[in-house]
Amino acid sequence: MKRGARPLGVLPWALAFFFFGVAPLAYALALSFLDYNPLRADRTVWVGLANYATALQSPSFWRALRTTAYFVVGTLPVTLTLAYAVASLLARARRAETFFRAAIFFPAALSMVVISLVFKSLYAEEGLLNGWLAAAGLSRIHWLLDPRLALPSIMIMDIWSSVGYYAILILAGRKTLPDDQLEAARLEGLSAWEVERRIVFPHLRPVLLFVVLLNTIRAFQIFIEVFVLTRGGPLESTLTLVYHLYDRAFYHFEMGYASALAFLLLILVGGLLVIQRYVLGERAREAR
Amino acid sequence: MALLALAGCGKKPSATRTVVFWQFSPLPAIQPILARFEAENPGVTVQVEQLTWQSGREKIVTAIAAGRPPDLCELGSTFLPGLVADSTLLDLTDRAAKLRDRLVGWDITTYRGRVYAYPWMVGTRALYLNDDLFRRAGLDPAKPPETWDDLLRAARAISERVPDAKGFGMNAGEREILFKKFMPFAWGNGGDILDSTETASVMASPANVAALRFYLSLKPYSLLDRQEMHEQAFGKGRLGMVISGPWLLRALPESAPGLHASVAPMPRPAAGRGTHASFAGAEVLGIFRRAKNHSDALRLAEFLVRPENTMPIFLATGNAFPTAIGTAADSYFVTHPNVRVFLDQLPTAVSPPLHPQWVEIEEIVNAELEEAIYGTKTPEAALADADRRITAALNRQRPQRP
Amino acid sequence: MRGGAAASGARAGRATRSRGSAWGLYLALSAISLASLAPLLYMARVSFGAGSDLPIAPADWWGHPLSLEHYRDLWSGGPMARFAFNSLLVTGVAVPIQILLAAAAGHALARSGFVGRGTLLALATAFLILPKQVLLAPLYLLFASAGLLDTYAALVLPHLADPFGVLFMAHYYQTLSPELEEAARTDGLSASAIFWRIVFPVSGPGLAVVGVNGFLTTWNAFLHPLVLTTSESMRTLPVGLALFAQSEHRVDWGALLAGSTIATVPVVLAFLLFQRQIVEGILKGSSR
Numbered sequence: 001m002k003r004g005a006r007p008l009g010v011l012p013w014a015l016a017f018f019f020f021g022v023a024p025l026a027y028a029l030a031l032s033f034l035d036y037n038p039l040r041a042d043r044t045v046w047v048g049l050a051n052y053a054t055a056l057q058s059p060s061f062w063r064a065l066r067t068t069a070y071f072v073v074g075t076l077p078v079t080l081t082l083a084y085a086v087a088s089l090l091a092r093a094r095r096a097e098t099f100f101r102a103a104i105f106f107p108a109a110l111s112m113v114v115i116s117l118v119f120k121s122l123y124a125e126e127g128l129l130n131g132w133l134a135a136a137g138l139s140r141i142h143w144l145l146d147p148r149l150a151l152p153s154i155m156i157m158d159i160w161s162s163v164g165y166y167a168i169l170i171l172a173g174r175k176t177l178p179d180d181q182l183e184a185a186r187l188e189g190l191s192a193w194e195v196e197r198r199i200v201f202p203h204l205r206p207v208l209l210f211v212v213l214l215n216t217i218r219a220f221q222i223f224i225e226v227f228v229l230t231r232g233g234p235l236e237s238t239l240t241l242v243y244h245l246y247d248r249a250f251y252h253f254e255m256g257y258a259s260a261l262a263f264l265l266l267i268l269v270g271g272l273l274v275i276q277r278y279v280l281g282e283r284a285r286e287a288r
Numbered sequence: 289m290a291l292l293a294l295a296g297c298g299k300k301p302s303a304t305r306t307v308v309f310w311q312f313s314p315l316p317a318i319q320p321i322l323a324r325f326e327a328e329n330p331g332v333t334v335q336v337e338q339l340t341w342q343s344g345r346e347k348i349v350t351a352i353a354a355g356r357p358p359d360l361c362e363l364g365s366t367f368l369p370g371l372v373a374d375s376t377l378l379d380l381t382d383r384a385a386k387l388r389d390r391l392v393g394w395d396i397t398t399y400r401g402r403v404y405a406y407p408w409m410v411g412t413r414a415l416y417l418n419d420d421l422f423r424r425a426g427l428d429p430a431k432p433p434e435t436w437d438d439l440l441r442a443a444r445a446i447s448e449r450v451p452d453a454k455g456f457g458m459n460a461g462e463r464e465i466l467f468k469k470f471m472p473f474a475w476g477n478g479g480d481i482l483d484s485t486e487t488a489s490v491m492a493s494p495a496n497v498a499a500l501r502f503y504l505s506l507k508p509y510s511l512l513d514r515q516e517m518h519e520q521a522f523g524k525g526r527l528g529m530v531i532s533g534p535w536l537l538r539a540l541p542e543s544a545p546g547l548h549a550s551v552a553p554m555p556r557p558a559a560g561r562g563t564h565a566s567f568a569g570a571e572v573l574g575i576f577r578r579a580k581n582h583s584d585a586l587r588l589a590e591f592l593v594r595p596e597n598t599m600p601i602f603l604a605t606g607n608a609f610p611t612a613i614g615t616a617a618d619s620y621f622v623t624h625p626n627v628r629v630f631l632d633q634l635p636t637a638v639s640p641p642l643h644p645q646w647v648e649i650e651e652i653v654n655a656e657l658e659e660a661i662y663g664t665k666t667p668e669a670a671l672a673d674a675d676r677r678i679t680a681a682l683n684r685q686r687p688q689r690p
Numbered sequence: 691m692r693g694g695a696a697a698s699g700a701r702a703g704r705a706t707r708s709r710g711s712a713w714g715l716y717l718a719l720s721a722i723s724l725a726s727l728a729p730l731l732y733m734a735r736v737s738f739g740a741g742s743d744l745p746i747a748p749a750d751w752w753g754h755p756l757s758l759e760h761y762r763d764l765w766s767g768g769p770m771a772r773f774a775f776n777s778l779l780v781t782g783v784a785v786p787i788q789i790l791l792a793a794a795a796g797h798a799l800a801r802s803g804f805v806g807r808g809t810l811l812a813l814a815t816a817f818l819i820l821p822k823q824v825l826l827a828p829l830y831l832l833f834a835s836a837g838l839l840d841t842y843a844a845l846v847l848p849h850l851a852d853p854f855g856v857l858f859m860a861h862y863y864q865t866l867s868p869e870l871e872e873a874a875r876t877d878g879l880s881a882s883a884i885f886w887r888i889v890f891p892v893s894g895p896g897l898a899v900v901g902v903n904g905f906l907t908t909w910n911a912f913l914h915p916l917v918l919t920t921s922e923s924m925r926t927l928p929v930g931l932a933l934f935a936q937s938e939h940r941v942d943w944g945a946l947l948a949g950s951t952i953a954t955v956p957v958v959l960a961f962l963l964f965q966r967q968i969v970e971g972i973l974k975g976s977s978r
Contacts (some may be wrong), residue, residue, distance in 0.1 A: 115729075
């Protein structure tokens with residue numbers, strides 16, 4: 001079977017993958033050991049692990065990790081609960097399921113820039129939310145300018161934009177549940193609640209764990225939201241690892257330091273994946 | 289059609305020499321001037337490109353890093369320190385000698401006695417007043433705040449007496465401009481960031497502390513928001529006073545036709561004490577060492593700084609004034625008294641030092657000011673921390689400097 | 691998936707449930723759908739308003755006159771038309787190439803054994819979950835040294851390395867029986883004739899998934915178009931919009947949200963036509 005077909009067919013993509021994927025990754029690793037600023041390429045020095053050491057001692061790095069931790073703790077329970085509830089509702093819909101599924105899922109297909117711009121306009125001093133507050137006789141809220149509210153405001157946006165996405169994942173998981181198992185449970189006289197608790201929920205465990213992992217990995221990679229809404233401020237309350245990386249690489253042109261930050265990100269995300277494998281004991285889904 | 293426009297980045301196939309010129313003004317404003325330059329210098333073609341403020345700095349740095357910088361480049365005075373530190377700019381000291389007494393603003397482009405760019409246009413900010421809000425608060429807009437006390441009293445009166453309005457616009461949410469907004473108060477009070485030799489921090493001086501304490505006393509009567517939101521709120525009649533540049537004067541008639549606004553110099557600490565300091569920013573013309581056509585770039589730079597070539601750009605953009613001496617005599621400023629205020633504000637405006645570590649210093653000042661504005665540090669603690677961090681940065685770098 | 695939906699419908703039908711709770715279900719789903727779409731309706735509403743300020747009170751929202759002012763402004767001279775053109779061009783070039791690369795490489799990986807096949811598959815799979823931010827600094831430096839910053843090549847090329855389409859198609863071809871191809875080979879057809887005449891025509895359903903997911907990732911791409919372009923004339927819609935929102939002095943919300951609406955229309959079309967394929971792509975691990 002694996003004889004005589006065109007192995008050459010892999011070549012065009014493999015070249016692109018090498019030049020724009022594998023090679024840059026290797027280059028990033030090399031950069032992370034250098035003090036390299038493209039403006040003063042002549043002053044490039046090999047610094048060994050110094051960039052990593054600097055990052056681990058930098059308050060901004062730890063602040064960025066803290067932001068990520070807050071983000072996960074703040075969004076995960078809400079997103080997961082809502083997504084689970086929405087998926088259960090969708091699974092019960094007999095009519096117009098396609099319509100509801102599409103409407104709820106649609107934000108997942110949208111550009112994060114568009115989502116962020118829309119929320120920026122909602123959160124603006126003169127925006128819709130403050131308009132409602134003012135109409136109700138309440139004082140305006142500085143959604144994105146208050147260090148205590150900026151991150152929660154971004155979290156609300158994230159929850160809005162990702163519930164549908166996770167609901168679709170969970171819904172797909174529900175549909176792999178064999179019908180006869182549900183039927184048997186009903187014949188035993190279990191209530192809907194008990195069916196959900198004893199049969200559906202255990203069946204969905206791997207999917208839910210996968211959602212937990214995905215949400216956490218995404219939290220490590222937040223960038224657009226911060227770039228559009230807060231630029232890491234106020235008081236670095238919304239500084240994320242990737243925004244910090246972008247700022248060092250493309251504002252200060254510290255390519256070596258930024259690459260070290262990038263590899264720390266890689267190590268963190270890789271570590272999470274290892275933990276996930278360990279927790280699940282097997283691959284969450286046979287994706288490919 | 290569109291594809292043709294894309295391909296046609298205007299390379300003329302001839303033996304003429306080309307000067308690549310990057311600048312920030314709209315093309316319709318600059319093109320007629322460049323056409324005159326080409327007429328005056330047969331055989332030289334100017335290839336002009338417009339930069340945007342959002343990404344101009346990145347584009348310039350990228351071009352230098354890639355070894356393909358423009359020949360002549362308009363630079364904001366805030367980018368200058370980094371470029372000088374990275375020794376990317378051509379030393380223009382000798383050529384500049386003959387222009388010395390024709391332009392102002394040389395201190396902005398001089399580092400350790402060497403000139404790295406020609407000052408082209410200088411801009412500053414002043415205090416905008418909403419006349420109607422002043423009257424509604426029982427104040428006289430013909431008597432703008434002269435001192436800090438007046439400013440505080442006016443801000444307070446407007447906040448307390450006019451519903452849904454604030455007295456003053458205090459910047460927040462965009463850390464990178466905080467020093468521009470606060471330092472005028474410090475400068476007016478005799479304070480500064482570095483000492484006169486530019487080798488030590490004076491950030492925690494009593495003059496700075498007093499200025500920051502005063503600045504924070506405005507907070508209860510201030511709209512805390514980004515500059516663009518201040519200007520929007522001002523246009524909507526919800527903000528009594530805002531510090532801004534001449535561009536707002538141009539925008540208001542269109543965005544807020546019914547608004548009565550006037551412009552006043554920045555207040556000073558007290559009657560007879562301190563100065564009406566403001567922030568000065570400049571547009572300068574620099575030539576990169578790695579550029580190809582140095583000689584024509586110099587020729588173009590010297591052509592552009594002439595008053596008859598800079599004035600049309602000022603009239604088209606309204607952001608910054610020509611550096612050419614004698615500009616104030618132009619009849620335009622007689623017929624536009626509000627614009628004239630900015631011109632009168634210029635002599636007491638201060639620009640940040642051209643120091644190779646300015647980018648880092650600016651970052652520290654902004655970060656600590658933000659702490660003070662949000663109340664997470666006292667003014668004294670914030671300035672002491674800024675002082676400590678700037679001192680550390682200066683000590684760390686000194687041995688490596690040439 | 692369709693079968694699953696029908697079955698769950700039937701299940702729900704058999705369950706004893708009062709009319710009232712069915713009403714409750716649809717009411718809840720309608721409310722969720724509305725919450726999910728409301729910010730986008732708001733975006734469209736502001737974009738069809740007049741003036742550059744946000745309408746604040748909800749009452750204004752309905753009473754405000756409708757106008758095409760912002761769209762007219764965008765079309766006459768504003769940079770938005772150029773952003774849209776760039777996005778269309780980049781997507782129009784990148785996605786067809788992605789489809790071809792995915793078909794050719796996917797087929798080769800599925801049907802032929804060659805040295806390094808296992809390594810390539812493993813690397814490609816690893817890249818699916820790799821935080822792409824790691825590649826930013828090296829890609830920037832590579833394109834800078836090749837003199838390709840700020841070109842359409844810089845906007846298109848990184849998309850061609852995306853491993854999702856290739857892995858998806860490899861899996862897709864593995865599920866197709868190779869009998870027809872083998873018969874054709876016995877008939878003496880050349881490898882390329884087999885690919886184009888026999889394999890390609892039956893690849894439609896798989897390539898639809900690859901194409902629409904490639905479209906979404908390319909159209910919505912932000913990070914690499916941000917750092918690999920520096921001129922306003924080279925910005926794509928997401929990058930142009932995000933930077934436009936940061937102009938220092940005045941945000942023209944009407945224009946901004948009109949631009950966002952323009953950026954959203956193709957996504958809506960893709961979604962209406964290919965929702966099933968988008969969902970399938972997401973379930974198989976396409977990065978959002």
